[in-house]
Amino acid sequence: xxxxxxxxxxNRLPVYARALxxxxxxxxxxxxxxxxxxxxxxxxxxIRKDLSYFGRFGKQGRGYNxxxxxxxxxxxxxxxxxxxxxxxxxxxxxxxxxxxxxxxPQGFEIVAAFxxxxxxxxRTIGGAPVLEIDELERFLKTTRVDIGIVAVPxxxxxxxxxxxxxxxxxxxxxxxxxxAHVPRDVTIRHIDPVLAMQSMTFYIKRAEPGAK
Amino acid sequence: xxxxxxxxxxNRLPVYARALxxxxxxxxxxxxxxxxxxxxxxxxxxIRKDLSYFGRFGKQGRGYNxxxxxxxxxxxxxxxxxxxxxxxxxxxxxxxxxxxxxxxPQGFEIVAAFxxxxxxxxRTIGGAPVLEIDELERFLKTTRVDIGIVAVPxxxxxxxxxxxxxxxxxxxxxxxxxxAHVPRDVTIRHIDPVLAMQSMTFYIKRAEPGAK
DNA sequence: GCCTGTGAAGGATTTCACAGCC
DNA sequence: GGCTGTGAAATCCTTCACAGGC
Numbered sequence: 398x399x400x401x402x403x404x405x406x407x408n409r410l411p412v413y414a415r416a417l418x419x420x421x422x423x424x425x426x427x428x429x430x431x432x433x434x435x436x437x438x439x440x441x442x443x444i445r446k447d448l449s450y451f452g453r454f455g456k457q458g459r460g461y462n463x464x465x466x467x468x469x470x471x472x473x474x475x476x477x478x479x480x481x482x483x484x485x486x487x488x489x490x491x492x493x494x495x496x497x498x499x500x501x502p503q504g505f506e507i508v509a510a511f512x513x514x515x516x517x518x519x520r521t522i523g524g525a526p527v528l529e530i531d532e533l534e535r536f537l538k539t540t541r542v543d544i545g546i547v548a549v550p551x552x553x554x555x556x557x558x559x560x561x562x563x564x565x566x567x568x569x570x571x572x573x574x575x576x577a578h579v580p581r582d583v584t585i586r587h588i589d590p591v592l593a594m595q596s597m598t599f600y601i602k603r604a605e606p607g608a609k
Numbered sequence: 610x611x612x613x614x615x616x617x618x619x620n621r622l623p624v625y626a627r628a629l630x631x632x633x634x635x636x637x638x639x640x641x642x643x644x645x646x647x648x649x650x651x652x653x654x655x656i657r658k659d660l661s662y663f664g665r666f667g668k669q670g671r672g673y674n675x676x677x678x679x680x681x682x683x684x685x686x687x688x689x690x691x692x693x694x695x696x697x698x699x700x701x702x703x704x705x706x707x708x709x710x711x712x713x714p715q716g717f718e719i720v721a722a723f724x725x726x727x728x729x730x731x732r733t734i735g736g737a738p739v740l741e742i743d744e745l746e747r748f749l750k751t752t753r754v755d756i757g758i759v760a761v762p763x764x765x766x767x768x769x770x771x772x773x774x775x776x777x778x779x780x781x782x783x784x785x786x787x788x789a790h791v792p793r794d795v796t797i798r799h800i801d802p803v804l805a806m807q808s809m810t811f812y813i814k815r816a817e818p819g820a821k
Numbered sequence: 822g823c824c825t826g827t828g829a830a831g832g833a834t835t836t837c838a839c840a841g842c843c
Numbered sequence: 844g845g846c847t848g849t850g851a852a853a854t855c856c857t858t859c860a861c862a863g864g865c
Binding site: 823825832835837839 | 852853856858860
Binding site for chain 2: 408438480489500505578596597
């Protein structure tokens with residue numbers, strides 16, 4: 398059924414949802430694909446086409462009801478519920494992730510963190526207990542976890558990903574600077590600001606005086 | 610000339626460069642598009658086609674020389690040099706970015722940070738002085754800065770982006786959870802782990818028992 | 822025999838453009 | 844008159860498949 402919805406479409410839905418949340422906050426009740434597109438630098442046709450994969454949410458002549466479109470999107474994406482995360486790697490990066498306040502309000506709760514460094518074990522980070530990495534498997538056997546966050550050094554990342562996958566985790570957010578491999582039925586996203594930087598330099602290099 | 614190179618291609622080059630760096634470290638001297646593709650979950654044809662936009666770097670029957678392909682890519686991307694960054698926003702997120710050690714080794718140096726909070730001004734963060742946000746314009750007039758990092762709250766982000774653009778910055782890495790607008794000649798990338806999470810939940814939601 | 826570089830084919834995604842409805 | 848939903852067209856991107864060179 399919905400198997401053939403392009404991944405690019407899925408990746409845009411959260412952006413739409415975010416904008417609708419903002420509009421809701423501002424007290425707007427209706428928005429057209431035109432107006433939403435201007436907010437997001439997306440063509441109106443694209444928004445309408447994207448939404449049409451999931452149903453007919455708009456009213457001709459009016460546009461979309463902000464509240465109801467937002468709740469539809471939240472339901473489609475599954476962000477209308479609580480998700481349970483674990484964090485693997487409690488170094489500087491891992492600590493920043495745990496203490497970054499952005500996940501909680503969106504329904505993503507870090508229920509535990511894991512690290513190989515015994516000095517960290519027993520602490521609490523962002524409200525979650527830090528456990529010994531060897532406990533990972535046992536923990537996952539007894540506790541429901543939906544998503545794993547990987548924040549270990551590059552060299553350790555693939556084995557950690559493998560462990561998560563073996564334990565049944567089906568979604569991974571990887572902050573380690575490697576291309577991690579997962580089976581096709583596992584979803585993975587990579588966060589790497591260095592890669593983002595390195596693609597930007599291509600464009601600003603060209604704009605320099607003397608560039609070809 | 611090179612204006613028509615697809616952006617998707619540019620975005621993959623840093624990934625190739627990263628893998629080649631790893632191969633170099635391992636002491637490999639030659640790699641085929643096949644082997645590189647397996648490392649990166651990319652088809653060999655795609656790698657060859659991507660590279661063909663920029664020249665002919667391989668040898669039939671052998672593959673690519675790791676060192677020379679890597680330096681070509683570094684040159685193409687402009688990551689063969691030092692880039693000067695400023696960071697705007699020295700809250701928790703900004704501090705984590707400044708202290709994250711990943712930029713420096715890749716040639717990205719944060720030369721100054723800016724914040725509106727006077728309590729932070731005068732401090733040093735990740736080796737960079739924290740300056741008053743009002744000094745931003747003057748600072749950019751007297752100092753070369755290539756890329757701006759935006760790590761302010763959502764509501765402040767667009768005005769900060771506008772200031773950076775007005776001051777001549779042509780590349781922006783935005784960590785704020787908004788779709789920021791920039792003129793077409795400015796490059797912007799967004800880092801938002803929440804959006805990444807929210808697109809993954811779509812897929813794991815479907816895999817749940819009882820999901821349609 | 823192995824592997825690149827690349828036109829051509831195929832597939833995916835975006836945009837157009839308009840019928841239909843409010 | 845304004846705006847959605849959507850087939851069809853256009854564009855963009857990926858993959859194929861093979862000539863050519865090592």
